[in-house]
Amino acid sequence: MEAAKPSSYLLYILPSAIGFVGIIIIPFILNIAASFTQWRGVGIPKFIGLANYARLLKDELVWEGFYHSLIFILSMAVIPTILGLILAALLFDYVAARFGKTTASFFRAGFYLPQILPLAVAGVLWGWIFSPIGVLNTTLKAWGLDFLARNWLGDPGTAMLCVMFVMVWLQLGYSLVIFMSGLARVDPALYEAAELDGATWFERFRYITVHMLKPELFVVGLTTTIAALNVFAPVFVLTKGGPNNATTVPSLLAYYHFFTTNRVGYGATITTMQTALTMLLAYVFVRLQSRDQ
Amino acid sequence: MASVSITSLRKFYGTHSVLHGVDVEIADGEFVILVGPSGCGKSTLLRMIAGLETISGGTLMIDDRIVNNVAAKERDIAMVFQTYALYPHMSVAENMGFSLKLAKCPKTEIDERVRQAADILALTALLERKPAQLSGGQRQRVAMGRAMVRNPKVFLFDEPLSNLDAKLRVQMRTEIKELHRRLGSTIVYVTHDQIEAMTMADRIVVMQGGYAQQIGRPLDIYDAPANTFVATFIGSPAMNLITGKIEYTDASGRLLCADGASISLDDPAIAAFAGETVTLGVRPEHLQLCAPGDLNAFTAEVTAVEPTGAETFVVMKHGGQEVTAVLRDRLAVEPGAHLELSIAKGKLHFFDAKTGLRLAP
Ligand SMILES: Nc1ncnc2c1ncn2[C@@H]1O[C@H](COP(=O)(O)OP(=O)(O)OP(=O)(O)O)[C@@H](O)[C@H]1O
Ligand SMILES: [Mg+2]
Numbered sequence: 001m002e003a004a005k006p007s008s009y010l011l012y013i014l015p016s017a018i019g020f021v022g023i024i025i026i027p028f029i030l031n032i033a034a035s036f037t038q039w040r041g042v043g044i045p046k047f048i049g050l051a052n053y054a055r056l057l058k059d060e061l062v063w064e065g066f067y068h069s070l071i072f073i074l075s076m077a078v079i080p081t082i083l084g085l086i087l088a089a090l091l092f093d094y095v096a097a098r099f100g101k102t103t104a105s106f107f108r109a110g111f112y113l114p115q116i117l118p119l120a121v122a123g124v125l126w127g128w129i130f131s132p133i134g135v136l137n138t139t140l141k142a143w144g145l146d147f148l149a150r151n152w153l154g155d156p157g158t159a160m161l162c163v164m165f166v167m168v169w170l171q172l173g174y175s176l177v178i179f180m181s182g183l184a185r186v187d188p189a190l191y192e193a194a195e196l197d198g199a200t201w202f203e204r205f206r207y208i209t210v211h212m213l214k215p216e217l218f219v220v221g222l223t224t225t226i227a228a229l230n231v232f233a234p235v236f237v238l239t240k241g242g243p244n245n246a247t248t249v250p251s252l253l254a255y256y257h258f259f260t261t262n263r264v265g266y267g268a269t270i271t272t273m274q275t276a277l278t279m280l281l282a283y284v285f286v287r288l289q290s291r292d293q
Numbered sequence: 294m295a296s297v298s299i300t301s302l303r304k305f306y307g308t309h310s311v312l313h314g315v316d317v318e319i320a321d322g323e324f325v326i327l328v329g330p331s332g333c334g335k336s337t338l339l340r341m342i343a344g345l346e347t348i349s350g351g352t353l354m355i356d357d358r359i360v361n362n363v364a365a366k367e368r369d370i371a372m373v374f375q376t377y378a379l380y381p382h383m384s385v386a387e388n389m390g391f392s393l394k395l396a397k398c399p400k401t402e403i404d405e406r407v408r409q410a411a412d413i414l415a416l417t418a419l420l421e422r423k424p425a426q427l428s429g430g431q432r433q434r435v436a437m438g439r440a441m442v443r444n445p446k447v448f449l450f451d452e453p454l455s456n457l458d459a460k461l462r463v464q465m466r467t468e469i470k471e472l473h474r475r476l477g478s479t480i481v482y483v484t485h486d487q488i489e490a491m492t493m494a495d496r497i498v499v500m501q502g503g504y505a506q507q508i509g510r511p512l513d514i515y516d517a518p519a520n521t522f523v524a525t526f527i528g529s530p531a532m533n534l535i536t537g538k539i540e541y542t543d544a545s546g547r548l549l550c551a552d553g554a555s556i557s558l559d560d561p562a563i564a565a566f567a568g569e570t571v572t573l574g575v576r577p578e579h580l581q582l583c584a585p586g587d588l589n590a591f592t593a594e595v596t597a598v599e600p601t602g603a604e605t606f607v608v609m610k611h612g613g614q615e616v617t618a619v620l621r622d623r624l625a626v627e628p629g630a631h632l633e634l635s636i637a638k639g640k641l642h643f644f645d646a647k648t649g650l651r652l653a654p
Contacts, residue, residue: 189378192345197392197443198366207391211382 028275034268041264052269062270065250066277068160072231072249075164076171077224083168084175084220085213087111089205091176092183093191108180112173123237126166127153153239156246163238163247170234171227175220182216183209214292222285229278250274294479295356295446296321297342303350304337304503311337313503314351324473324480328490329500330526335483338500339449342481344368355446371440372449375456377432379424379439386411386420389438410438413472430461437469441476450482454489466493487527491515499523517642521649524574524642530606530617533575536646537612541567548573554612559588560641562653571652574642577606580618583635590635595628607632 035052037045056062096104114122129135130152137149152162190212194204210217232251235241241248241256250270257267297319304312312334319325327335340346342353344365352359360368371392379388387394389410390403398406411417414434424432433453440448450469454462470493473480484490490497491511499507499514499522507519518524518532525531537550539558546563548556548571556573583590593609593616600606600623607618609632618634626632643652 187376187378189374189376190380192343192365193372193374193378193380193439194391195345195365196343196370196372197439198395200366203395208380211380 031268032272034265035272037265038263039265040262041258045265048265052266055266056269056273061245061248062250062253062273064245065248065253065270068247068249069229069231071160071164072167072228073225075167076228076231077221079168080171080175080224081217081220084172085179085210085217086205087172088176088179088183089209092180093201093204108173108176111176114170115173119233120237122166122170123234126162126238130162154243156243159239159243159246163235166238167231167234171224175224178216178220179213182213186212218285218289218292222282225281225285226278229274229281294321294477296323297447297479297481298354299338299342299351300354301351302338302341302348302353304334304341304346305349311503312341312349315500315503315505317498317505317508319479319481322477322479324470324482324493324495325498326482326484326490326494326496327498327500328484328487328526329506331485333500334503335485335500336451339372339451339481339483342447343370343372343449369443369446370449371443371445371447372451373433373436373440373453375452377424377436377453379432379435381424384421384423385416385427385435385438388424388435389442391439392443406442407438410441413441413475414438429457430465433457433465434468437472441472446479448478448480450480452484453482454484455486462489469493488529491527497527499526501526517651518574519651521572521574521644524644528576530577530619532642533577533580533616534644535573535575535611535614535616536570537573538570539563539566539568550612550614552613554591556591556611556636557589558641560639562641562643565653566643570646572644572646572649574644575616575636576640577617577619579637579640580616580620580634581637582620582622582624583633585633587633587635589638589641590633592631592633595626595630595632597628598624598626609634 034045036047036049038048038051039045091104091107095107117125127134131137132151132154134152136152140146140149150158152158186208190208191204194208199207230251231249232255235247235249235252236255239247241252251274254267254270254274257263257270297317299315299317299319301314301316302312303310303314315334315338317325327338329335337346341348344360344363344367348361353361355368355370380391383391386404386407389407393403393406407420408417411420414437416431416434416438419427419431419435424435427435433456436453453469454465457465466489469482473493482493494511496509497507497511497514498505501522507514507523514523514527518527521534525534535548535550535556537548537555540547540549541564544561546558546560546567548558550556558573585592591611593611595607595609596615597608598605599608605620605622605624607620607624607626609616609618616634618632644650645652
């Protein structure tokens with residue numbers, strides 16, 4: 001059979017290419033274009049050069065948003081990745097070996113549950129738990145710990161901590177499931193060899209597991225970090241960025257400017273900055289990974 | 294170095310029994326090979342010695358200490374795995390020194406011991422490589438080096454040569470034997486290849502179906518297999534087994550097979566079995582061509598001729614039973630031809646036709 005000309009393959013890419021260009025590329029370019037304009041969403045946009053960017057650099061709220069992004073990287077990427085890795089290894093080596101595979105699967109499914117729960121449901125659920133008359137405060141009072149009870153999400157001092165906790169709860173299952181499937185790929189003889197070499201559980205974890213799961217660590221690290229930089233929905237359903245912007249993030253600010261104050265040009269500027277940062281970070285990750293191989 | 298003492302060792306997976314009580318005494322410095330067909334429990338036994346499988350019954354002693362409940366890492370045993378199980382992200386030197394590093398050995402001592410082992414195994418030039426950059430034979434040697442560096446009480450090998458090509462296998466066989474001579478270490482080695490067992494072992498444990506069928510020195514087992522399983526498993530081509538009824542009259546006897554074929558037998562030992570049905574065992578190399586009417590002789594029909602160069606394997610049918618002869622001379626016969634064969638004097642084996650157990654001599 002004669003091989004098809006490479007150009008004829010393009011035909012097969014066409015349907016998804018149309019989607020990609022229409023839904024991603026064009027809006028992306030338009031968004032960049034909008035960031036150089038003053039525009040209220042209707043009418044003719046007015047070109048104003050870099051004025052939006054100049055304003056962004058001086059906007060303390062935006063800086064605070066990006067600072068919160070770092071906290072979200074901690075609670076959505078760093079902590080769930082480390083915790084997920086340790087939990088996966090524990091479930092795999094200890095729980096599965098001691099209590100059977102079914103028990104391990106049960107825990108894995110349990111940790112994964114938040115991932116399949118609709119975010120709105122999760123938000124309402126945690127809203128109830130943290131509300132001034134919610135489960136948490138009721139429990140604390142029942143134990144006589146009244147002095148600890150407070151308006152968890154309404155207090156700028158605790159709101160971020162609560163959101164962080166929910167984010168870890170939300171993200172843990174994702175990394176756990178990926179790491180557990182990665183562990184199934186590792187030759188069990190490696191662990192046996194290490195055991196005979198005198199390695200304790202933690203030494204096997206440190207010298208074998210961490211190294212063997214490097215591909216998974218990169219994937220989880222990259223995807224969760226990107227998710228942290230773009231986080232919107234969980235914060236929106238929990239606090240809407242409040243109280244007093246204590247939990248606000250760039251996506252929420254962009255949303256606010258787009259839809260509440262109708263400063264579309266400025267909102268576009270924030271999202272453009274956010275995209276640039278995300279892409280820079282992804283680039284660093286991919287470079288690190290290729291250097292590692 | 295240490296001795297290993299295995300007493301009525303049992304293994305259950307759930308209710309399924311895979312080892313039904315195995316007894317083996319392994320002396321200090323001995324090279325013992327567990328050999329048997331696939332699934333007979335060799336690896337299970339080895340892994341129980343290593344501490345990688347729990348012991349369901351019986352006792353396991355290393356030196357004079359019962360280690361049934363001692364963790365693998367406390368037993369001071371090194372194992373070479375079939376897949377080698379080298380740590381892929383570590384260099385050859387790091388692989389070999391890993392156990393010493395965990396034991397918090399000083400860096401200079403680790404380097405020194407790794408270098409010594411690498412010297413012996415001709416790995417010095419490869420110390421900085423990763424396992425992926427090595428050939429199969431080199432990986433095999435690194436796996437051995439990793440075990441050697443530790444200077445453990447016992448070395449365990451689980452089919453370490455099965456991933457190598459035939460030529461390398463023969464070479465590594467010699468190397469491992471040489472290594473054993475040099476280190477004087479206690480080795481328990483698993484293989485399903487009886488030639489490996491015959492050529493390397495001080496003693497062989499022939500296993501089948503979760504039992505140790507026979508334990509002994511290679512040639513003792515070869516010369517006096519305890520039952521028909523061992524008789525056919527050890528030796529290649531396998532020992533011929535011919536079942537029939539012994540007739541013995543006036544100091545001359547014969548084996549009468551099912552369809553009227555017979556073998557004249559000139560061996561006083563058969564007097565004891567007169568009138569009984571037995572299984573006669575004959576090694577293929579103990580059959581030779583002869584003139585009609587010779588002692589211990591019979592006629593068989595050729596079904597296949599397999600020249601190997603040095604020898605010729607002749608597969609034949611006698612009384613409906615297959616018989617193989619290994620002849621030193623080249624032979625031009627076609628399938629269908631009839632050959633007159635005699636059994637070398639004093640080379641008969643007798644087994645109980647029902648139980649398969651050795652009867653005599
Ligand atoms: N985890 C397990 N659960 C149940 N049965 C098992 C398990 N591991 C091994 N077995 C059974 O135990 C028996 C012995 O297995 P083992 O691995 O010791 O065989 P082996 O002699 O090493 O065979 P091979 O030469 O194929 O490696 C086999 O019948 C096998 O099916
Ligand atoms: Mg095996």
